[in-house]
Amino acid sequence: MQCHEKKLKEVLSKVFKVGLEMIDEDASPDTVENWDSLRHMNLVLALEEEFAIEFTDDQVVEILSYKLIKIVLQEHGIEFIQ
Amino acid sequence: MTRTEDVASVNQKSLCGMLEFVNASTVASGIPVTINFLRNFTIEGIEPFLQYHCKLAGLVPQVTFGNYDMVYQEILDSQSHLYHSSPDLIVLSLYLDTYLPDGWRASWRADQVMSGLATLLGDVAKNTDCIIALNTFIPPYYSDCGISMDKDTPSHYDEVLKLNQLIRAYIMANHSRFILIDWERFVRLLGADESMDYRFWYMSKAPFKKGFLDLYAQELVKVLKALKGKSRKCLILDCDNTLWGGVIGEDGLQGIKLDRHTYPGNIFFEFQKSIIKLHDRGVLIALCSKNNEQDVFDVLDNHPDSLLKREYFAAWRINWNDKASNISSIASELNLGIDSFVFVDDNPVECSLVQNMLPEVVVFQVPEKLYKYPQLLLQNALFETLNVSSEDRVRSQLYRSEGNRKDEQGKFETLQVYLESLSLSIKVHEVKDDEVSRVAQLTQKTNQFNLTTRRYSESRIKAISNSSEWAVITLFVNDKFGASGLTGVLIARKEGNSGIIDSFLMSCRILGRGIEKAFIREALFILEQSWGEKCWIAEYIPTNKNQQVADFWSTAGFREVERLDRHVLYEFSDSVTSIKKISYIAIEE
Numbered sequence: 001m002q003c004h005e006k007k008l009k010e011v012l013s014k015v016f017k018v019g020l021e022m023i024d025e026d027a028s029p030d031t032v033e034n035w036d037s038l039r040h041m042n043l044v045l046a047l048e049e050e051f052a053i054e055f056t057d058d059q060v061v062e063i064l065s066y067k068l069i070k071i072v073l074q075e076h077g078i079e080f081i082q
Numbered sequence: 083m084t085r086t087e088d089v090a091s092v093n094q095k096s097l098c099g100m101l102e103f104v105n106a107s108t109v110a111s112g113i114p115v116t117i118n119f120l121r122n123f124t125i126e127g128i129e130p131f132l133q134y135h136c137k138l139a140g141l142v143p144q145v146t147f148g149n150y151d152m153v154y155q156e157i158l159d160s161q162s163h164l165y166h167s168s169p170d171l172i173v174l175s176l177y178l179d180t181y182l183p184d185g186w187r188a189s190w191r192a193d194q195v196m197s198g199l200a201t202l203l204g205d206v207a208k209n210t211d212c213i214i215a216l217n218t219f220i221p222p223y224y225s226d227c228g229i230s231m232d233k234d235t236p237s238h239y240d241e242v243l244k245l246n247q248l249i250r251a252y253i254m255a256n257h258s259r260f261i262l263i264d265w266e267r268f269v270r271l272l273g274a275d276e277s278m279d280y281r282f283w284y285m286s287k288a289p290f291k292k293g294f295l296d297l298y299a300q301e302l303v304k305v306l307k308a309l310k311g312k313s314r315k316c317l318i319l320d321c322d323n324t325l326w327g328g329v330i331g332e333d334g335l336q337g338i339k340l341d342r343h344t345y346p347g348n349i350f351f352e353f354q355k356s357i358i359k360l361h362d363r364g365v366l367i368a369l370c371s372k373n374n375e376q377d378v379f380d381v382l383d384n385h386p387d388s389l390l391k392r393e394y395f396a397a398w399r400i401n402w403n404d405k406a407s408n409i410s411s412i413a414s415e416l417n418l419g420i421d422s423f424v425f426v427d428d429n430p431v432e433c434s435l436v437q438n439m440l441p442e443v444v445v446f447q448v449p450e451k452l453y454k455y456p457q458l459l460l461q462n463a464l465f466e467t468l469n470v471s472s473e474d475r476v477r478s479q480l481y482r483s484e485g486n487r488k489d490e491q492g493k494f495e496t497l498q499v500y501l502e503s504l505s506l507s508i509k510v511h512e513v514k515d516d517e518v519s520r521v522a523q524l525t526q527k528t529n530q531f532n533l534t535t536r537r538y539s540e541s542r543i544k545a546i547s548n549s550s551e552w553a554v555i556t557l558f559v560n561d562k563f564g565a566s567g568l569t570g571v572l573i574a575r576k577e578g579n580s581g582i583i584d585s586f587l588m589s590c591r592i593l594g595r596g597i598e599k600a601f602i603r604e605a606l607f608i609l610e611q612s613w614g615e616k617c618w619i620a621e622y623i624p625t626n627k628n629q630q631v632a633d634f635w636s637t638a639g640f641r642e643v644e645r646l647d648r649h650v651l652y653e654f655s656d657s658v659t660s661i662k663k664i665s666y667i668a669i670e671e
Contacts, residue, residue, distance in 0.1 A: 010098075011098055014098050014101040014102055014105065015097075015098070015101060017101075017105055037286065038124070038126045038127070038286075041127060041282055041286060041288060042097060042101075042127065042130070045097055045292070046096075046097045046098050046101075049096045049097055049098065050096065050098055057281065057285075060281070060285065061285070
């Protein structure tokens, strides 16, 4: 499935309640203040809903940065376009 | 308010969609509410759902979560966050696996667990004065004793059911403070798959999925709406294809579909049941139909399967005028704001006319899938009140005698002659114990004749009525058509030589007869008998519903002393006896 990368950024921006410009390639719990363990659950649920996928248990714990999320979503067959 | 308000029993929006709605930077206008969770599991996931449903209901929530599994400590520690804030609602969220960690194995007994829980609940109730919500527990989804049932194998399942029964009984016995949030019913509605999030239970102690959290949040928002006076008060119904199938003017009494034994009459019969249930909870029922009045009453009076009879209706407009005008006219007859109404009609044109002309009315169209109709009003929490008082049960009757009063009004040449003919009398006294619940309810529900719109819980009213610094005065009205019951409240506190009128409010059904003047005179008179003469300070806090009382204090003889941004202060330092007596209102001892 092809997908605009903006869609991914919008999910993070909504879940963490930060401006879209805060979500760059290096976004992680270190750069995004609201990215705590509780909101991480919402992130997982929101990504699964928006991209119609289901993470494996390991992936749930793994996807702790923007880059890792992208890699894992690509493993689920999602191809990002700019 | 739109037709979609509270419509879905399970909300279909995606998490992102909800967050977008919640985060949208429309001005956070609405009534602020504070909610404190005391919990023994991770419940933070409920926050977006709470924010979402609060925003739909015009509430702005502030949500605090107590420390994880520190329920006992936070209740027992007088320094805990619980006692620093005074929330509108405390939510005790107890998950059984954490509450009884050994419960899976030990043969525990429901009554023993309940007695521990009752102590805990008693402590929260004693140390706070707000409403407390408590959940039932979720019985195990699978049998823990296999397919065999014998009396020697303890069954976890049966014990949970018993415990839930005990919780219900406790809440019933303490309903002035406690509200039941029935998790057991949630899981019955949703099933295990839609309720339980075992992944996040094991990873983060967060056991519930979206559907469950959504129902939980909706249920809590019902409580908050009732507490903040946001409930609807009157249901207005069309007749043809709404109360019965078919058109009475064409099909006749024999031809309309209302037979309780056959489809689709049985659906309308069932819908009528749901209306009567609402009526018995104090909701006013009215008719608005394009029909000949006699035809409609013929059904109500003579159809063997019309459960609804003429006496259930507080008002009706059966004529050929447009429905928006008719609804406005019902609103003025019943003295209710337009936002108090819910309207049901089968005709999409009528529905959209009313929706456009009167956007504050909640409008429902009879569903095309008719079998869904009987649940329409049951699944939508529009008329919630915290407790049903004995007044509620006879409310329609009270309004009907008000209708008779209005009929007579036409017969008199001047208002004065009319008022004199009513044989009005009032009884004013300090609040009695059995009136506390009704007083709290009036503070929660009265919007129009309410000078300060301060909302109080039952326990708060109880506390201030027992304090020597405060007084709560109640009003009862009688006239030749009957008694109107407890319909006015004044709350005051003394501060040195001053008496401060904290709240002054009256039910709208007794307005327009000068009773408010007689009430204030009598109430201040009673207060000065126990407190001595006072300089009375009163205030008017404007809301978008109470403009009709903007100049009440001036007309009662109070002097404006200060006009602030949000409210106006008045003073009255003359002798109370200088307030003019109303000649046609007798004072009962």
